[in-house]
Amino acid sequence: MNIAIDPTTLAETALTRMARVADEVASKYAGDVDKSGRFPAETFEALKRERLLGCWIPKEYGGEGVTLTEMCDLVARLGQACGSSAMIYGMHQIKMSSLIVHSTGSAWHQDYMRECARDQLLLGSATTEGGIGGDLRNSICAVEVEGDRYRLTKQATCISYGRAADAILATCRRHPDAASSDQVMVVCKKGDYTLRETVGWDTMGMRGTRSEGFELVSEGDARQVFVQPFGEIAAQSMLAMAHIIWCATWYGIAADTVVKSQAFVRAEAKKKPGVVPPGALRLAEVSASLQKMKSLLVAGIARYEAALADENLMNALSFIAELNTIKVSASQLGIEIAQQSLMITGLAGYRNEGPFSIARNYRDLLSAAIMINNDRILGNTANLLLMSRIDTSIGE
Numbered sequence: 188m189n190i191a192i193d194p195t196t197l198a199e200t201a202l203t204r205m206a207r208v209a210d211e212v213a214s215k216y217a218g219d220v221d222k223s224g225r226f227p228a229e230t231f232e233a234l235k236r237e238r239l240l241g242c243w244i245p246k247e248y249g250g251e252g253v254t255l256t257e258m259c260d261l262v263a264r265l266g267q268a269c270g271s272s273a274m275i276y277g278m279h280q281i282k283m284s285s286l287i288v289h290s291t292g293s294a295w296h297q298d299y300m301r302e303c304a305r306d307q308l309l310l311g312s313a314t315t316e317g318g319i320g321g322d323l324r325n326s327i328c329a330v331e332v333e334g335d336r337y338r339l340t341k342q343a344t345c346i347s348y349g350r351a352a353d354a355i356l357a358t359c360r361r362h363p364d365a366a367s368s369d370q371v372m373v374v375c376k377k378g379d380y381t382l383r384e385t386v387g388w389d390t391m392g393m394r395g396t397r398s399e400g401f402e403l404v405s406e407g408d409a410r411q412v413f414v415q416p417f418g419e420i421a422a423q424s425m426l427a428m429a430h431i432i433w434c435a436t437w438y439g440i441a442a443d444t445v446v447k448s449q450a451f452v453r454a455e456a457k458k459k460p461g462v463v464p465p466g467a468l469r470l471a472e473v474s475a476s477l478q479k480m481k482s483l484l485v486a487g488i489a490r491y492e493a494a495l496a497d498e499n500l501m502n503a504l505s506f507i508a509e510l511n512t513i514k515v516s517a518s519q520l521g522i523e524i525a526q527q528s529l530m531i532t533g534l535a536g537y538r539n540e541g542p543f544s545i546a547r548n549y550r551d552l553l554s555a556a557i558m559i560n561n562d563r564i565l566g567n568t569a570n571l572l573l574m575s576r577i578d579t580s581i582g583e
Contacts, residue, residue, distance in 0.1 A: 201253055204237040205261045209268035217269035218540075220395035221547050224388065226351045227395045230265075230272045231309065239276075241304035243283050248297065249304030255488050259435035266439020267446070270551035271395025273439055275348050277432040278396075281425060282310040282356045285372070285413075288424040295410035299374060311352030313375075313403055317342040321559055324421060325367040329360035332409045339373060339405045344386060347398040353377050357403060358417050370417035373405070380405035392550030423501060427494075429559070430514035431487045437521040437555050438480050444528035444536075444545045445470075445477050451532045451543045466531035473527040480520045487513040504575035511568040518555030525549040 212233040220227045234240055243258055244250025253261070258280060266273035283303070290296035302308065314323045328341040341357055349355065355375045360367060386400025413420065448470055455464035490509060494501040528545050529536050535543040 201239060201242045201251060201257060202260055202264065204239060205264045208233045208237055208239065209265050213265060213268035213272045217272070217547070220269060220271055224390075224394040224397070226348055226397050227269060227272045227275070228351070230269060231275070231351070234276065235307040238307060240279065240307040240309060241283075243280055244287060244300050244304045248300040250300075255431070255492065259432065259438075259484060259488060262432055262435040263439035263442065266436050267443040269395070270436070270440045270548065271393055273436045274393055274396050274433075274551075277436045278312060278347055279310050281428045281432055282312050284428040285356065285420050285424045286310070286374075289413055289415045289420050293410070293414050295408070296374070296413065306353075308353035309348070309351060311346055311349055311355040313341055313343040313346045313349075313355050313357040313401075315344045317344050317400075319367075321563065323358070323426075323559075324370070324418070326358050326360045326370050327367065329363040329365060330371060330373055330412060331363060332412070335409050337373060337405075337407060337409045337412055339375070339403070341403045342385070342400075343403050344400045345398045346382070346401050346403065347396045349382055349399060349401055350397065355380065355403065355405075357405070361416075368418070372413045372417045372420055374411045374413075375403065375405040376407060376411070379407035379411075391553060392547070393554045422507075426507075427491050427510050430510045431484070431491060433555070433558060434480075434484045434487060434514065434517040437517055437552060438477075438484055440548050440551055441477060441480060441521045441524040444525050444548045445473055447536070447543050447545055448473060448528040448531040451535060469527060469531045473524055473531065476520060476524050476527060480517055480524065483513050483517050483520070504571045505578045508568050508571040508575065509578065511564045511571075514559070515561050515564055515568075518558075518561060521552040521555050522549075525552045 208230065213227065213230045216227060216229050239261065241249065242251040242253050244252070246252045262273055262277045262280070265276055286296060286300055286303070290300055303310070315321055316327055318327050319325050328339065331338045339357060339359055341359060343357070346355060354377060357373050357375050358370050359373065361369045361371050381404050382401040384399055384401055388397050388399045448466070452464050452466045452470050455466065487510060490506065494506055500506050525545060525548055529549065532543045532545060535541060536545040538544050539546045
């Protein structure tokens with residue numbers, strides 16, 4: 188499907204267009220998306236119309252070349268309206284970042300970027316697998332290449348929005364005799380694969396992501412296999428982008444809880460002029476917590492951008508440990524902010540409906556600690572810290 192380009196749309200900034208999607212579409216359907224546990228189709232139709240799925244793609248490939256900071260702003264703005272929509276948008280952009288960074292040397296992947304920009308394609312991910320769980324750096328399944336064709340069968344325990352995606356980027360062993368850590372990533376285009384559901388999706392939060400488990404069977408052009416090993420893709424783009432963009436998602440959801448808390452305190456103040464509402468002090472505290480979360484995100488962006496210009500930093504164990512810590516800290520802060528906001532809004536926030544409800548936000552934020560489980564990340568970080576020097580510098 189070729190999405191027509193409206194010149195007046197691209198004359199506006201990406202953030203202006205995202206605000207329109209968030210306010211006019213995502214917020215309108217967020218409640219039903221959560222209640223029904225369904226993919227936010229209306230929001231993604233609007234994102235395609237506004238040409239926001241391919242805006243990270245460099246201009247020479249048909250995108251707008253937005254910066255990482257701008258992308259995080261887009262994700263966070265959508266998160267203030269619908270957490271599931273923001274998480275899907277963020278996960279799509281994580282896969283897009285791998286395509287952008289690692290298409291060098293592959294005419295097929297460069298052409299596919301142009302196709303993504305032109306048709307506003309939605310990218311999904313199949314990295315988890317039965318038998319290894321969330322260990323992204325190991326695979327059981329393997330790609331088989333014969334001549335100019337590949338074949339792949341993967342028991343994926345989780346493919347978020349798999350049925351709605353236009354392509355799924357799947358990890359696997361390089362060949363049937365390869366070690367579990369000798370991985371590649373394959374662009375599986377819709378029409379090349381079939382999905383057979385193996386695990387359903389009825390969860391506490393992030394219900395609209397539809398993160399079901401599937402058996403993925405795909406066959407296509409062998410050029411769809413990335414040239415770079417997945418180990419390089421994970422280290423240089425995917426894991427860093429996942430931590431940063433997930434943080435932006437959680438920040439947006441947390442920010443909405445603080446905005447609702449502020450509105451609640453203001454409403455209470457109007458009822459009793461001259462009397463400071465009980466929640467005012469807690470509002471100051473939760474605002475400080477939100478600022479901490481923002482600072483973590485800003486620091487992560489700055490650190491990653493510095494690493495892009497310094498190969499030594501990109502490959503440093505301390506850099507990986509730092510980004511791991513940012514993810515863990517931000518996920519914990521998001522939940523703390525929701526708890527603080529609940530103490531401010533009380534029953535009004537606890538309700539599933541109403542202008543001050545933060546129930547959906549709270550449930551969505553609870554997923555943060557288990558998206559690559561914090562215990563797994565802390566265990567890996569502990570090992571890294573035993574092998575590296577803790578970086579105590581500020582300006583370097």
